[in-house]
Amino acid sequence: MAPRRFGGGRLVIASHNPGKVGEIATLLGPFGADVVSAATLGLPEPEETGASFVENAELKARAAARASGLPALADDSGLAVTALGGAPGIYSARWAGPGKDFDAAMARIHAEIGDSADRSARFVCVLSLAWPDGHCDSFEGKVEGEIVWPPRGARGFGYDPIFVPVGGAATFAEIEPAAKHAISHRADAFRQLVAACFAG
Numbered sequence: 001m002a003p004r005r006f007g008g009g010r011l012v013i014a015s016h017n018p019g020k021v022g023e024i025a026t027l028l029g030p031f032g033a034d035v036v037s038a039a040t041l042g043l044p045e046p047e048e049t050g051a052s053f054v055e056n057a058e059l060k061a062r063a064a065a066r067a068s069g070l071p072a073l074a075d076d077s078g079l080a081v082t083a084l085g086g087a088p089g090i091y092s093a094r095w096a097g098p099g100k101d102f103d104a105a106m107a108r109i110h111a112e113i114g115d116s117a118d119r120s121a122r123f124v125c126v127l128s129l130a131w132p133d134g135h136c137d138s139f140e141g142k143v144e145g146e147i148v149w150p151p152r153g154a155r156g157f158g159y160d161p162i163f164v165p166v167g168g169a170a171t172f173a174e175i176e177p178a179a180k181h182a183i184s185h186r187a188d189a190f191r192q193l194v195a196a197c198f199a200g
């Protein structure tokens with residue numbers, strides 16, 4: 001099915017992660033959307049029962065669009081570490097537990113990589129734009145990099161302090177937000193979303 005165009009008006013950001021909501025609001029800035037977050041609308045946080053990033057992004061976007069009667073943009077993302085067979089992947093949020101303890105989750109990644117020579121990893125992001133009738137368009141972005149230890153930097157969120165993108169020396173938590181937006185998995189997916197659903 002052809003992608004459906006968003007022509008303006010209210011748009012729900014179907015995420016309960018303030019780090020993501022801030023980044024998505026920044027990326028949406030130039031497109032004149034009147035954004036409101038799922039948390040602001042009091043929408044429930046659906047259980048992420050999907051087996052892939054795209055399944056989880058679509059279930060979050062569809063649940064918010066149905067509940068609000070508005071188009072809704074969801075993000076399912078995570079860090080895939082090569083030496084761990086792609087883990088934590090779709091379980092990236094769950095590795096931090098209900099207390100969102102990313103210091104512990106980063107330490108677990110460091111411990112499980114051990115002395116493996118391969119420190120490569122990628123951040124993956126699927127953005128899904130869903131409509132109240134169930135129509136949904138999805139776009140996947142990624143950024144390649146490597147895991148460093150110890151964690152460095154105070155910007156960003158989640159696993160940013162241990163991720164250095166290919167060609168860089170600083171972690172995603174050390175660079176300016178604009179520098180992260182120039183290369184991130186989320187910005188990559190967003191460029192595809194814009195080309196298909198916003199431009200023209």
Ligand SMILES: O=c1nc[nH]c2c1ncn2[C@H]1C[C@H](O)[C@@H](COP(=O)(O)OP(=O)(O)OP(=O)(O)O)O1
Pocket residue numbers: 014015016017020045048060075076077078079092093123156157158159160172184186
């Ligand atoms: O740019 C990023 N920089 C650092 N860490 C990141 C990034 N992008 C995703 N991540 C990690 C942390 C996040 O918690 C998990 C996504 O899990 P994910 O289920 O998609 O999001 P979530 O549960 O935090 O919020 P929600 O589902 O309400 O959108 O991957």
Ligand SMILES: [Mg+2]
Pocket residue numbers: 048093
């Ligand atoms: Mg989640």
